[in-house]
Amino acid sequence: MSIASTQKKGFGAILWDYLTTVDHKKIGNMYLAAGAFFFLLGGIEALIIRIQLIKPENDFISAGLYNEMITMHGTTMIFFAAMPMLLGFMNGVMPLQIGARDVAFPFLNSLGFWLFLLGGILMNLSWFFGGAPDAGWTGYAPLSTSSPGHGLDYYVMGLQLSGAGTLMGGINFLVTIVTMRGPGMTYMRMPLFTWTTFVASILILFAFPALTVGLFLLQFDRMFGSAFFDVALGGNSVIWQHLFWIFGHPEVYILILPAFGIFSEIIPTFSKKRLFGYSSMVFATFLIAFLGFMVWAHHMFTVGLGPVANSIFAVGTMAIAVPTGIKIFNWLATMWGGSIKINSAMLWALGFIPSFTIGGMTGVMLGASTADFQYHDTYFVIAHFHYVIVGGVVFGILAGLHYWWPKFFGKVLNETMGKIAFWLFFIGFHLTFFIQHFLGLMGMPRRYWVFLENQGLDTGNLISTIGAFFMAAGSIVFIINIIYTTAKGEKAANDPWGTGRTLEWAISSPAPEYNFKQLPLVRGLDPYWIEKMDGNTKMTPAEPLDDIHMPNGSILPVVISIGFFIASFGFIYQVDNKSWLIVLFAGMVIAIGSMLIRSLKDDHGHHIHKEDLEKEAD
Amino acid sequence: MSHDHSLSPEIHDPAKATHEGKHKYLGLWFFLGGETVLFASFFATYLALRNSTAGGPSSQELFGLELVFVMTILLLTSSLTSVYAIYHMKNHDFKKMQLWFGITALLGLGFLGFEIYEFTHYITDYSFTFRSSAFGSAFYTLVGFHGGHVVFGLSWLTALMVRNAKRGLSLYNAPKYNTFAIYWHFIDVVWVFIFTVVYLMGMVS
Numbered sequence: 039m040s041i042a043s044t045q046k047k048g049f050g051a052i053l054w055d056y057l058t059t060v061d062h063k064k065i066g067n068m069y070l071a072a073g074a075f076f077f078l079l080g081g082i083e084a085l086i087i088r089i090q091l092i093k094p095e096n097d098f099i100s101a102g103l104y105n106e107m108i109t110m111h112g113t114t115m116i117f118f119a120a121m122p123m124l125l126g127f128m129n130g131v132m133p134l135q136i137g138a139r140d141v142a143f144p145f146l147n148s149l150g151f152w153l154f155l156l157g158g159i160l161m162n163l164s165w166f167f168g169g170a171p172d173a174g175w176t177g178y179a180p181l182s183t184s185s186p187g188h189g190l191d192y193y194v195m196g197l198q199l200s201g202a203g204t205l206m207g208g209i210n211f212l213v214t215i216v217t218m219r220g221p222g223m224t225y226m227r228m229p230l231f232t233w234t235t236f237v238a239s240i241l242i243l244f245a246f247p248a249l250t251v252g253l254f255l256l257q258f259d260r261m262f263g264s265a266f267f268d269v270a271l272g273g274n275s276v277i278w279q280h281l282f283w284i285f286g287h288p289e290v291y292i293l294i295l296p297a298f299g300i301f302s303e304i305i306p307t308f309s310k311k312r313l314f315g316y317s318s319m320v321f322a323t324f325l326i327a328f329l330g331f332m333v334w335a336h337h338m339f340t341v342g343l344g345p346v347a348n349s350i351f352a353v354g355t356m357a358i359a360v361p362t363g364i365k366i367f368n369w370l371a372t373m374w375g376g377s378i379k380i381n382s383a384m385l386w387a388l389g390f391i392p393s394f395t396i397g398g399m400t401g402v403m404l405g406a407s408t409a410d411f412q413y414h415d416t417y418f419v420i421a422h423f424h425y426v427i428v429g430g431v432v433f434g435i436l437a438g439l440h441y442w443w444p445k446f447f448g449k450v451l452n453e454t455m456g457k458i459a460f461w462l463f464f465i466g467f468h469l470t471f472f473i474q475h476f477l478g479l480m481g482m483p484r485r486y487w488v489f490l491e492n493q494g495l496d497t498g499n500l501i502s503t504i505g506a507f508f509m510a511a512g513s514i515v516f517i518i519n520i521i522y523t524t525a526k527g528e529k530a531a532n533d534p535w536g537t538g539r540t541l542e543w544a545i546s547s548p549a550p551e552y553n554f555k556q557l558p559l560v561r562g563l564d565p566y567w568i569e570k571m572d573g574n575t576k577m578t579p580a581e582p583l584d585d586i587h588m589p590n591g592s593i594l595p596v597v598i599s600i601g602f603f604i605a606s607f608g609f610i611y612q613v614d615n616k617s618w619l620i621v622l623f624a625g626m627v628i629a630i631g632s633m634l635i636r637s638l639k640d641d642h643g644h645h646i647h648k649e650d651l652e653k654e655a656d
Numbered sequence: 657m658s659h660d661h662s663l664s665p666e667i668h669d670p671a672k673a674t675h676e677g678k679h680k681y682l683g684l685w686f687f688l689g690g691e692t693v694l695f696a697s698f699f700a701t702y703l704a705l706r707n708s709t710a711g712g713p714s715s716q717e718l719f720g721l722e723l724v725f726v727m728t729i730l731l732l733t734s735s736l737t738s739v740y741a742i743y744h745m746k747n748h749d750f751k752k753m754q755l756w757f758g759i760t761a762l763l764g765l766g767f768l769g770f771e772i773y774e775f776t777h778y779i780t781d782y783s784f785t786f787r788s789s790a791f792g793s794a795f796y797t798l799v800g801f802h803g804g805h806v807v808f809g810l811s812w813l814t815a816l817m818v819r820n821a822k823r824g825l826s827l828y829n830a831p832k833y834n835t836f837a838i839y840w841h842f843i844d845v846v847w848v849f850i851f852t853v854v855y856l857m858g859m860v861s
Contacts, residue, residue, distance in 0.1 A: 142679040142682075142683065143679065205690060209683055209686045209687055209690070212682075212686050213679050213682045213683045213686065216682060217675070217678055217679055217682060243686055243689055243690045244689065245693075246690065247690045247691070247693040247694035247697065248693055248694075248697050250694060251694055251697035251698055251701070252697075254797070255701065255797070258786075258797065259793075262786065262787075263786070263787045264786055264787060264792075264793035264797070265710070265787065265789060265790045265792070265793045266701065266705070266790060266793050266794065270710075271708070271788075271789050271790050271793075272708025272709065272710040272789050272790035272791060273705070273708065273790040273793075274704055274705060274708070274790070277700075277701055277704055277705075280700075281697055281701075284697070634815065637815060637819075638815065638819050640828065642661075642828070
């Protein structure tokens with residue numbers, strides 16, 4: 039496969055290329071595209087929720103549909119929008135930052151993506167096949183075990199598929215970072231985004247299996263008549279809550295840590311200063327991850343675990359504010375005295391700091407277990423987690439899109455539109471969610487379909503809904519920006535910002551298939567910056583030019599995922615009619631058969647030859 | 657980086673001589689980290705529900721240590737024989753490696769046979785099923801998931817042994833055998849915990 043063959047291909051060939059690709063950059067782009075699609079879906083669901091709540095006793099949608107909307111909004115945003123987009127960044131950026139030509143398991147990488155995508159599609163197909171899941175994104179038993187129809191079955195199978203994909207991604211990134219760092223790239227020279235990828239992958243590895251088990255128990259109860267959550271047969275529904283939150287709390291750090299990493303790249307680049315307190319940033323990341331595993335029961339203060347358990351989990355929760363505070367102050371200190379350039383990427387980073395700090399502060403409030411009895415299940419909680427997830431994760435994703443767009447797609451996003459989108463979204467965000475703190479304190483419960491008039495909730499809800507439309511407008515401007523840039527944007531230079539510090543800016547935009555023609559020699563933290571300061575325009579190669587070994591593409595990941603996708607329908611509908619077991623087995627035969635083919639067929643990859651590389655321009 | 661996968665005598669550990677081999681080795685260890693959480697969650701669920709018999713048979717009535725003792729011996733021995741197989745792999749002795757892996761597979765199969773007998777025994781003689789109580793659900797899920805891992809491991813080993821029977825050992829297939837062996841040890845360790853937590857604790861309490 040020569041490099042020239044990547045140019046001028048028909049639609050069919052391009053489609054086949056993406057279906058079979060094992061290139062981490064293309065997989066990263068597909069994660070971003072699929073994540074953006076689900077982000078829009080989840081956004082539309084959010085707008086429908088807000089329209090329903092625009093006035094008291096509204097009848098825009100029915101109560102049942104409202105329950106489906108809130109469930110699908112939460113699940114879609116967390117599992118199919120935020121996480122995939124972050125995995126997209128990890129795929130697209132991390133191997134470049136450590137000076138690697140690929141990830142450790144390219145095939146597994148592709149399989150992980152297709153499992154996630156088909157899991158997301160599966161779950162959303164429930165809209166067309168008798169109704170979406172309606173037990174909230176947390177799927178608490180016994181509500182989830184007794185929910186009629188197949189909505190919750192789609193929830194179980196969809197999350198099971200995409201969860202397996204995410205776990206593969208996590209293992210892949212861990213092995214990549216441990217074994218494939220380039221010459222001179224020691225651990226303490228790794229960029230912060232790579233560090234956060236590493237730590238988030240550890241969290242994925244140890245948190246997701248708990249969700250897997252929870253989903254299995256739910257699946258067995260719903261589909262095969264087991265009694266895990268059936269109190270009549272001795273079951274215990276609190277087990278679900280524990281398993282869900284043992285996964286669910288680390289999950290919020292799986293989301294926020296990579297976003298922290300993105301900001302830790304952007305702020306030094308546009309402050310023209312090295313990151314303040316690099317070692318403490320790394321340490322704080324680990325500390326947050328460690329404490330993140332110790333605090334799951336703060337979601338369960340009102341369950342009745344007793345004062346001792348509540349106190350321990352309350353103290354643990356509040357302790358997380360310390361490493362997070364370290365990070366906030368390090369970002370501020372990085373900007374202190376720097377020559378700051380404010381563009382769209384930097385605007386999102388600047389908007390993030392106060393927004394996220396508010397979310398962190400309400401987090402400490404919620405962590406006070408006695409006070410939590412007042413806040414629990416009110417809009418105060420909604421306001422809190424939207425401040426951390428939108429103000430932290432979504433801002434991080436949008437900042438990262440502006441920052442790395444040239445590296446992914448070879449063009450710089452339009453600045454004017456970028457700034458308009460930021461201000462619309464930023465104002466809309468605070469308009470929507472700030473007021474919800476007060477709605478919550480006044481007693482408005484979450485997940486309620488309607489509220490009564492003249493209880494002091496009317497104006498607040500109206501303002502909140504208006505804010506949501508501002509956010510929608512911001513998102514639309516962002517999409518127009520993408521279309522405009524793709525059509526009209528000019529080709530970006532290797533280092534379009536001029537102040538890039540890390541290895542990805544030393545190579546062309548977008549990066550070539552093999553990333554580095556010769557692996558670069560890393561001489562310290564911010565390796566590209568060091569070379570620039572020494573008057574070099576590019577990295578010093580650490581090896582002579584030679585043939586590059588590349589993995590072969592394969593259609594098998596798609597086939598395996600489709601097999602499990604088909605089998606999921608078998609699982610869901612065999613409850614009604616046992617002949618669906620045929621579909622289950624057929625799907626499993628496809629999936630396991632393809633895995634067997636992968637295992638039995640030798641695949642040694644291919645080489646890009648030295649002669650072809652010499653023809654390529656730098 | 658060598659482009660062919662033939663074995664040369666100076667290679668000490670063919671499983672970790674290539675980049676691919678190192679990746680697989682580390683990747684499997686990380687995977688087992690995740691598997692640990694998986695089984696820990698099943699164990700926790702089991703511990704929470706093991707006395708929730710809903711009027712059905714309890715663990716004291718069901719379990720017999722004789723059967724479980726034989727199963728434990730079979731699985732522990734299979735772990736030992738897989739160590740012999742890896743020892744021969746490191747000495748580049750493909751035939752002996754296949755032989756010891758073959759014995760490993762037979763012992764694993766024996767374990768599985770006893771487990772199937774055990775389950776049918778509970779179902780037919782005690783009407784103790786997956787659906788009869790929360791204890792039943794938790795028991796069959798925990799022990800069944802372990803059994804499922806044994807089935808998967810045996811299929812994996814069989815595929816490897818049949819595929820490579822005529823090809824001999826190379827740097828390409830050595831990491832595959834090695835990752836299987838580590839996985840097999842893990843299954844063994846999980847069984848030790850099942851033996852203790854499910855059977856021993858189930859007999860005394």
